[in-house]
Amino acid sequence: MSQYNEQSKQPKILIVDDDPVNADMLKYALAKENKVEIASTGKEALATCFRSPVPDLIILDIQLPDFDGFEIITELKASEETKHIPVMFVTAREGADDQVKGLELGAMDYIIKPYVLPIVVARVRNQLALKQKNDLLERLVSMDGLTEIPNRRFFEQMLDREWRRGMRMLQPLSIIMMDIDHFKAFNDNYGHRQGDNVLIAVARCIDSCVHRGADLVARYGGEEFVALLSDTKIQSACQLAEGIREKVESLAISHEYSSASSVVTISCGVATLTPSRGIMVDELINAADKQLYCAKNSGRNTVCS
Template sequence: MNFEIRNNSPLILLVDPEKTQRLILRRAMEKEGYRVMEASDGEQCLEVCSYLKPDLVLLDAMMPGVDGFTCCSQLHSLMGKDCPPVLMTTVLNDQASVDLAFEVGAIDYVTKPVIWSLLRQRLYRLFQNQWAMGELQRLSLVDGLTKIANRRSFDERLPQEWHRLAREAAPLSLVLCDLDRFKNYNGLYGHQAGDECLQEVAKVLDESAKRPADLAARYGGEEFALILPNTDAEGAVRIAETIQGRLQASAIAHENSDVSKLVTLSMGVASEIPKPDSSEKALIEQADQALYRAKQQGGDRVVLPSSGS
């Protein structure tokens, strides 16, 4: 096996018992800009995929020991939804072999001897489709206006973090935010200016969610949310107060507000160490109640469930 990895282009695991065939295909694929790792049989393929996920497995069907059909089936059993796509190469061209290749999970096949121009186009199409699907998935989790995470992303991430931190017995904090007197803002400045205001506030929130696991999301309308894993109530309040300061520094005028002459946020903070048999819904309810109290107390403040301000 060759473990050289040179850059961030797609990584192909080439599995073929014939050394000369591997050398020819490797040179051709590397010339196209792909990274290539090699395995000479099914067992080596399974071993590599146990610790490194290639972007595609180019797998020969006819191999000694664990053949390509068995290897493909075992890859899917072991890796489940994380299994990389498998493109099978084979000297077999009968209908039964073709049907078996798809049955065990291959996404396509190429007959041997491999014609490089054909394989080149198959690889291009497969990676192009992968990119398109990944881009669609990414866009489905991003708010179109503010370009930060959307409500769907929030709804997926919060229970994930809740269950993860329940196992670690570590704190999880949630900050719910609402723009003060935003309807009045739209009434005075118009909806286009309102959209620009939402974009600016989203930018402030996103820049304040600094760690990789933190998530700033548009919760709905003029409401935003921050998911802060491994952060206790004190830390979450500090982040909320930092957001207040940055928003004030942005100095977005709001002449139609009785809270301030600048755009402000009311924020409700809740923090829990999740328990394995509990739900994240209680955390949302606490943050929502704290946000309601912040609005009732005049806005432009950070409130904890048990605090006055």
């Protein structure tokens, strides 16, 4: 699961400046501790920001050849995908008006040209540290306390974001709904503590099967899990679902009270839609849920799509 930047990974900084000398100077100063990308136009900057993974910080020149920085930050703050990215403005103007306007639009700080690089590095480091704390708080409220994977709340947020991305890019979006077979019987006979251990083991197993950065595994509720797969066609989603089903079965957790197998297994329902204005996001969830019931009615421990 990759919707959070891990502490072991370098933060991603986007420098937006049409002056290559200034951009390279900032990149040289910041690249030791961060992954740095450069965009020379507003259009290029927005394209980068709406491509996963999004930047952890944007250093944005106010004056650009196509858009000004105020237009760019306004568009960023209007989108759920990008509104939380901290923005530091770059300006050569000494007046307070531009700085006040930028701060009112949501900028976190200003960098004044000509650069004093040690000050720039320190300010960037402070902004990244603040973002890391905010990300941690967001992660805590978005995680399932037992399995330590994202919860339904976070899944629904990401589903809305990926739906809008799919609509914009005309890309298919797939969902795998998964349910542990005869979990109530497991709880009733082995006890809730063992049931919790099964939920944790299955969650980790499912999560380990999903490797792409933009994809997400979450606990949907009870013994039900869901995988959200961006830009994924039905064939690929079915292959992944079958791989997950096989890997859960290979855990070989004894379940003598299941009619599907002698070990813990899961049933999977897969659905794919290409988002458009004529389709509601609930239709994708309902389609995957319908296929999950199909899998259960087909004897469980299987994949239906």
